[in-house]
Amino acid sequence: MHNREEKLEAFNRLLEIMDELREKCPWDREQTLDSLRNLTIEETYELADAIMDQDLEEIKKELGDLILHIVFYAKIGSEKGAFDIADVLNGINSKLVFRHPHVFGNLDVKDSVEVRENWEELKLKEGNKSVLAGVPVSLPALIKSHRIQDKVRAVGFDWDHKEQVWDKVTEEINEVKHELINGNQRDKMEDEIGDLLFSIVNAARLYDIEPETALERTNRKFIHRFKYLESKAKRMGKSLKEMNLEEMEAIWQEAKSI
Numbered sequence: 664m665h666n667r668e669e670k671l672e673a674f675n676r677l678l679e680i681m682d683e684l685r686e687k688c689p690w691d692r693e694q695t696l697d698s699l700r701n702l703t704i705e706e707t708y709e710l711a712d713a714i715m716d717q718d719l720e721e722i723k724k725e726l727g728d729l730i731l732h733i734v735f736y737a738k739i740g741s742e743k744g745a746f747d748i749a750d751v752l753n754g755i756n757s758k759l760v761f762r763h764p765h766v767f768g769n770l771d772v773k774d775s776v777e778v779r780e781n782w783e784e785l786k787l788k789e790g791n792k793s794v795l796a797g798v799p800v801s802l803p804a805l806i807k808s809h810r811i812q813d814k815v816r817a818v819g820f821d822w823d824h825k826e827q828v829w830d831k832v833t834e835e836i837n838e839v840k841h842e843l844i845n846g847n848q849r850d851k852m853e854d855e856i857g858d859l860l861f862s863i864v865n866a867a868r869l870y871d872i873e874p875e876t877a878l879e880r881t882n883r884k885f886i887h888r889f890k891y892l893e894s895k896a897k898r899m900g901k902s903l904k905e906m907n908l909e910e911m912e913a914i915w916q917e918a919k920s921i
Contacts, residue, residue, distance in 0.1 A: 678748065681734045685742075696739055703732045715879060761785065783817040794818055806875050808864045816868075825869035832866055835859040888918035 665673070684691040710725035734748060741747035762785050764770040765778065772778050783794050791797060794814050798807060815821070822828055839855045846852050867874040895914045896903055903911065 677730070677734055681731075681738050685738055691735075694735065694739070696736060699732060699735060699739075703729070706732060715876070715883075761789075779813075780817045783814065803875070805860075805864065805878065808861050809868055809874055812865050812868050822869065828862065828866045828869050832859070832862045835862045888915060891918035891921065 686692075706725060706728045710722065710729060713721035713725050733751070737746065737748035737751050740750075760767045762782055764785075765772040765781070770781070772781065786797060787794065794817065795811060798810050798814065802810065835855070835858050839852075839859050842852045842855045846855075864874045867877060892911060892914050893903065895917070896906060896911075
């Protein structure tokens with residue numbers, strides 16, 4: 664591993680490269696905060712994929728891409744006279760020290776639960792009008808619901824016992840079934856499905872399961888098995904449309920054992 668001096672030298676080299684690219688590269692000169700936004704989102708998802716795959720080499724590469732974007736945004740900010748990379752770093756440094764009085768102050772905490780609870784109180788002191796103010800509007804709905812529930816839990820809005828959540832899940836399932844069987848209004852059926860999903864996310868949170876990660880694992884598992892089904896059918900000289908459900912189920916069970 665590199666020492667502190669080597670790390671600082673590498674970061675300084677990136678700043679120098681960014682300055683030169685912004686001056687001499689036509690593409691880099693054209694970029695704006697808005698034009699980089701979607702690219703940054705794409706890079707974030709690529710990092711998430713690498714983490715799911717536990718590919719450390721790819722994680723390293725994707726982190727580099729994200730750091731480049733941060734430096735790029737800071738460069739544009741400096742050109743606008745709004746902020747530079749030092750302001751970005753000083754800002755996060757100050758925030759980290761302020762939000763960790765149990766490390767940099769004299770506050771005692773017994774565990775990570777108390778740390779999260781204290782964070783929410785400190786955020787309100789920073790000027791947030793609601794504990795939910797820090798939840799980005801554009802977050803994917805599944806991740807957002809988890810963050811919402813995690814944040815309100817930090818101020819005590821939660822079940823007394825995690826097992827209680829299953830009564831809520833059962834209640835929502837029954838309401839969904841009622842609406843799907845008897846309902847005529849699509850909006851109402853959609854509302855009930857949403858409530859059920861929200862309760863499932865709540866259950867996952869209470870049992871320390873990241874719902875986004877859990878669902879993505881299932882997505883990947885399904886894709887693997889379905890591709891096996893397609894491949895096996897092709898080797899048999901059949902298309903899936905020509906096969907009945909029993910034939911497909913037999914191959915599906917094969918895929919599950921691989």
